[in-house]
Amino acid sequence: MSHLFPTYQRWEVEPASAQGTYLTGKDGKEYLDFTSGIGVCNLGHRPPQVELAVSGQLKEYWHVSNLFQQGIQEKAAKLLAEASGLDYVFFSNSGAEANEAAIKLARKATGRSKVISFIKSFHGRTFGTMAATGQDKIKQGFGTMLETFVHIPFNDAEALKKEIDGETAAVILEVIQGEGGINVASSEFLSAVEASCKEHGALLIIDEIQTGVGRTGKAFAFQHFALKPDIITVAKGLGSGFPIGAIVGSAELKGAFGPGSHGSTFGGNPISVSAAVATMETIFEPVFLKQAMDMGNYLFEKAGEKLGSLEGVLAIKGMGLMVGIEISGNVQETLALLREKGMLALPAGENVIRLLPPLNMSQEEADKALNLLEETITALAPAAS
Incomplete structure (x- = not known):
C-alpha cells in the first residue's frame, strides 16, 4: 500500500541512477531520457x-x-x-x-x-x-x-x-x-x-x-x-x-x-x-548557448525529415530544444511503447509528444531518439489512422 496521495499517474519506471542523458531503472534497464525531469536537468543528470x-x-x-x-x-x-x-x-x-x-x-x-x-x-x-x-x-x-x-x-x-x-x-x-x-x-x-x-x-x-x-x-x-x-x-x-x-x-x-x-x-x-x-x-556562456541552439536546429530539422511524413504525425513545432510532435494517435499509448523501447518523453496538451532533452546532448543521442520515435509511431500508425 502506498501512503502517497494519488495525484500523479506514475510510470512503471523506478530510477536507480542517472548520469548525463541516461537514466537506469531498478530493474537494470537503461533509458534515453528526453524529459530532463520536465525541463529541469538542462545539463543532464548530475552535471x-x-x-x-x-x-x-x-x-x-x-x-x-x-x-x-x-x-x-x-x-x-x-x-x-x-x-x-x-x-x-x-x-x-x-x-x-x-x-x-x-x-x-x-x-x-x-x-x-x-x-x-x-x-x-x-x-x-x-x-x-x-x-x-x-x-x-x-x-x-x-x-x-x-x-x-x-x-x-x-x-x-x-x-x-x-x-x-x-x-x-x-x-x-x-x-x-x-x-x-x-x-x-x-x-x-x-x-x-x-x-x-x-x-x-x-x-x-x-x-x-x-x-x-x-x-x-x-x-x-x-x-x-x-x-x-x-x-x-x-x-x-x-x-x-x-x-x-x-x-x-x-x-x-x-x-x-x-x-x-x-x-x-x-x-x-x-x-x-x-x-x-x-x-x-x-x-549562460555564449559558446554553450550557441552549441545548444545548433543542437536544437539539428533536432528540429532531423525530426522534420524523419518523422514529418509518417502516418499519424500532424505537425512538428517548437523552438530550440523544446520540440513538440503532434500526432493523431493516443499520446499516452505512444509514450508507453516508447518507454518499452528504452526512451523517455513527455505529453503536452491533448496529442503532443514533448521532447525536452539536455542542452548538451550529442548528435548521436538525437539520432537515437528520432530512430526510436520513428519505430514507435510507425508501429502504432494503424491505430492512429
Missing part, C-alpha cells in the same frame, strides 16, 4: 560542476534564513539580472511560487487587480497561478476561482486589444506554451502585446519557467524577439534539479517589494542557489 558546487556548500552551511546577508544569493541574482537585462531578483522555491510573486508584484506596483492570461496557458497549481492558467482541467473540483483573471485566445492581438484597459495590472504569457501543447507565439503577436501593455500602463510578465535558462538556445526565450518585459519568472532549469524559482524585475519595481511585502522561509536556500550559480555559469 559534475553542479555536484561540486553543492558539495562545497554542504560543508559550509545549509540554511540560515533571509535575515542574513548571503553572498551566494547576490552572485546568483547578478547572473540572472545580467543575462535577462533586468535589475532585481526575488528567490522562491518553485515556478508556481515565482508566478505568484510576479502577480503580487504587478498588482502592488500598479495598484490594479486585473490580470490577462491566455487559453491553453499553464502558470502553476496554487490558487493564484491556477486562476491565471487558461486550462479548465487544472481547475476542476476546486470551486470558485480567484477573481480578476481573464483568459483570451493565444496569438490573437485583436482579442487582447479588446480586453486590456486601465484596470489591467499585467499580461502574463509564455513565449512557448509548454503544457498547453508546444504552441509558439508569433513575433507580431508578442510585439502587439508589449505595445498594448505600454499604452495602458500594464506590466508585461513573461513566464520563462520552462523556456528559460538556455532551453531555446538563448538565455531566455523572449530574447528571440525584440521584447523588454517588466518581469520574468524562472524555475525548472535554474537549479539542475534542486528546488528553486525566481522573479527578475525592472528597476522601476524595486519600491513595490520593500521589507515585509513578500517573503519565503526557504526561498534562496544556499544549497539550491549554489546549484543555480554553477548551472548559470555554464549555460
Whole structure:
C-alpha cells in the first residue's frame, strides 16, 4: 500500500541512477531520457560542476534564513539580472511560487487587480497561478476561482486589444506554451502585446519557467524577439534539479517589494542557489548557448525529415530544444511503447509528444531518439489512422 496521495499517474519506471542523458531503472534497464525531469536537468543528470558546487556548500552551511546577508544569493541574482537585462531578483522555491510573486508584484506596483492570461496557458497549481492558467482541467473540483483573471485566445492581438484597459495590472504569457501543447507565439503577436501593455500602463510578465535558462538556445526565450518585459519568472532549469524559482524585475519595481511585502522561509536556500550559480555559469556562456541552439536546429530539422511524413504525425513545432510532435494517435499509448523501447518523453496538451532533452546532448543521442520515435509511431500508425 502506498501512503502517497494519488495525484500523479506514475510510470512503471523506478530510477536507480542517472548520469548525463541516461537514466537506469531498478530493474537494470537503461533509458534515453528526453524529459530532463520536465525541463529541469538542462545539463543532464548530475552535471559534475553542479555536484561540486553543492558539495562545497554542504560543508559550509545549509540554511540560515533571509535575515542574513548571503553572498551566494547576490552572485546568483547578478547572473540572472545580467543575462535577462533586468535589475532585481526575488528567490522562491518553485515556478508556481515565482508566478505568484510576479502577480503580487504587478498588482502592488500598479495598484490594479486585473490580470490577462491566455487559453491553453499553464502558470502553476496554487490558487493564484491556477486562476491565471487558461486550462479548465487544472481547475476542476476546486470551486470558485480567484477573481480578476481573464483568459483570451493565444496569438490573437485583436482579442487582447479588446480586453486590456486601465484596470489591467499585467499580461502574463509564455513565449512557448509548454503544457498547453508546444504552441509558439508569433513575433507580431508578442510585439502587439508589449505595445498594448505600454499604452495602458500594464506590466508585461513573461513566464520563462520552462523556456528559460538556455532551453531555446538563448538565455531566455523572449530574447528571440525584440521584447523588454517588466518581469520574468524562472524555475525548472535554474537549479539542475534542486528546488528553486525566481522573479527578475525592472528597476522601476524595486519600491513595490520593500521589507515585509513578500517573503519565503526557504526561498534562496544556499544549497539550491549554489546549484543555480554553477548551472548559470555554464549555460549562460555564449559558446554553450550557441552549441545548444545548433543542437536544437539539428533536432528540429532531423525530426522534420524523419518523422514529418509518417502516418499519424500532424505537425512538428517548437523552438530550440523544446520540440513538440503532434500526432493523431493516443499520446499516452505512444509514450508507453516508447518507454518499452528504452526512451523517455513527455505529453503536452491533448496529442503532443514533448521532447525536452539536455542542452548538451550529442548528435548521436538525437539520432537515437528520432530512430526510436520513428519505430514507435510507425508501429502504432494503424491505430492512429
